[in-house]
Amino acid sequence: MDPWFDSNLVWRALPIVAEYLPVTLTIFFYSSLIGLLFGLCLAIFRVYNICVLNILSVMLVSYARGTPVLVQLILLYYLLPIFLISLGIDINAVPALYFVIAANGLYLSANFCEVFRSALGNVERGQIEAAYSIGMKNRQVFCRVMMPQAVMLAIPDMSNIFLVALKSTALAFTVGVMDVMGRGITLSAQTMRSFEVFLSISIIYFILCTGMERIFKLVERKCSFHRLK
DSSP, X not given: OOSSOOHHHHHHHXXXXXXTHHHHHHHHHHHHHHHHHHHHHHHHHHHTTOHHHHHHHHHHHHHHHHSOHHHHHHIIIXXXXXXXXXXXXXXXXXXXXXXXXXXXXXXXXXXXXXXXXXXXXXXXXXXXXXHHHTTOOHHHHIIIIIHHHHHHHHHHHHHHHHHHHHHHGGGGGGGTOOSHHHHHHHHHHHHTOHHHHHHHHHHHHHHXXXXXXXXXXXXXXXXXXXXXX
16 A cells, blocks of 8 residues: 555545535535525516615625625624524524525525526517517516526526535535535544545545536537527
């Protein structure tokens, strides 16, 4: 065995850290879902300039995009319970996993908001005016004309955000959530072999990100084909 590198440990560590892959995927799924839906709402507030909601949307997006997601997670996990206790609300029993999902969801919603806002703004104005001219209401124009085209236009940028969402799950260990990264850190402390363990973690994330990237490229090609038709 090489004194500074044990290749066998890399492969032995893989199934150990992979046992916590469901936790990582749970964080990814729910934070992405929250980010997608909330980001769409924020984009609608911005596009339609809905008075107070538009101002709040601008402030929230500016904060979420202007500060590191790790800082947002720490503030949410440590300071929010203190603030709520002063109001008589105790959330100390809430699992740390929920705070991770909420923090990641907030961060992703800001990014999705900008993507959707740009995509909605790029929908041809002539099509929107044509929809109104045949008697469509605002909701019908949005759901039947603007949104389908905006989703097509947003797919390339959305794929990048989903990749960021997957990789940002690695921050969950900072508040004690035992996911792939958290198990890897404890394993590296047990074996005193950080390099091999973190190489195993990188293999898992690389496989996940590469697979997701290929899926989105396939979806993008399908959407491009339908647009050409």
